[in-house]
């Protein structure tokens with residue numbers, strides 16, 4: 564049976580980055596950047612006041628108690644002005660009049676004289692004032708021409724704030740992977756309004772995959788159920804192919820039962836089976852195949868936790884590769900609950916996370932790990948991963964962990980060095 568790392572290697576060898584397209588910045592949340600963004604302008608674009616107050620020239624520090632005539636007023640949005648010295652009333656964000664280089668907050672001055680229209684005419688400084696005080700210099704945040712975002716960066720609200728500030732309207736992004744989801748099994752009911760009869764169950768894998776795939780940056784182009792026959796499964800795969808799917812994710816019918824037709828159906832479609840059955844728990848019967856004219860097919864076992872592990876640890880790396888992103892950064896935590904994993908199998912365990920007093924991340928593996936159980940999954944914070952050779956794991960061991968859901972990398976990107 565193939566091991567996880569070898570299976571992933573084989574899978575990623577069959578995947579390449581998808582084409583680049585242009586996307587409006589206002590609509591790019593959740594997309595992945597395809598090229599370096601260089602700043603067309605500096606941020607801030609000009610020296611400006613950090614406080615409401617008065618701008619002055621202070622090449623030499625100005626003395627506390629010194630008095631200054633107010634010669635003009637500058638608000639945010641006002642054009643550049645030449646200052647011939649003196650003090651200028653200034654508002655936060657306003658461009659410093661040329662020749663002035665320091666700002667005193669209004670509450671650190673005394674107003675000595677006011678013009679008939681109420682504007683300030685003469686002030687006294689309560690403290691010393693030095694050059695650069697309360698001034699935000701042009702270009703200290705971003706310089707014109709600087710690389711600000713790298714290819715593979717997941718775009719979220721923070722990146723949108725930066726791109727918008729730079730006046731960038733469109734960005735090159737990687738096309739979303741198009742994914743078709745196929746569920747198998749005549750026991751499945753998709754309409755929650757339909758009462759269950761006999762051995763029926765509500766389908767949960769389809770809605771789970773649709774939600775998780777969208778979070779991972781994919782576009783779900785179809786989500787359908789087929790009955791327990793190879794013919795309808797093969798038809799659904801062909802339809803996905805015709806609709807331009809990059810990836811088909813199916814659930815169920817991939818194990819040893821009499822109705823487990825997926826391996827045979829894919830072979831009959833001419834698929835190259837990359838692997839079938841991985842040394843892992845849950846989700847061992849997982850199969851991956853590539854069709855001659857695309858798409859890649861990932862046939863996950865139907866059991867809900869086999870689907871969740873398959874999505875998180877097989878489909879997610881595939882989507883990241885399609886999106887031009889490398890492997891997820893490693894994340895580790897201290898194991899609080901001792902584990903005796905079965906030798907030779909990689910274990911993906913649902914766990915609750917917490918931080919200790921020093922900020923170190925800890926994982927408590929939940930006691931109910933049977934693969935049909937959905938309730939502990941919904942209560943978990945993430946996954947603990949024990950590799951094939953982990954052996955008995957005592958409490959206190961540092962183990963790899965992963966966020967519960969995939970993302971385009973927005974959540975855990977910089978937590979790689981914890982603890």
Ligand SMILES: Nc1nc2c(c(=O)[nH]1)N[C@H]1C(S)=C(S)[C@@H](COP(=O)(O)OP(=O)(O)OC[C@H]3O[C@@H](n4cnc5c(N)ncnc54)[C@H](O)[C@@H]3O)O[C@H]1N2
Nearest residue numbers: 746766767768769815816817818819823846864865866869
């Ligand atoms: N003789 C053996 N039996 C089984 C083996 C084995 O090695 N030898 N492996 C077990 C393992 S491990 C798994 S995992 C399952 C996988 O079976 P299949 O991929 O063939 O999946 P199904 O039999 O179709 O379904 C399994 C289970 O999941 C439920 N299911 C299916 N689809 C959905 C859905 N959309 N929503 C919710 N639940 C779903 C289905 O009703 C079954 O209960 O095989 C073991 N057996």
Ligand code: MOO
Nearest residue numbers: 845846847869934
């Ligand atoms: O791999 Mo299966 O999910 O243990 O039942």
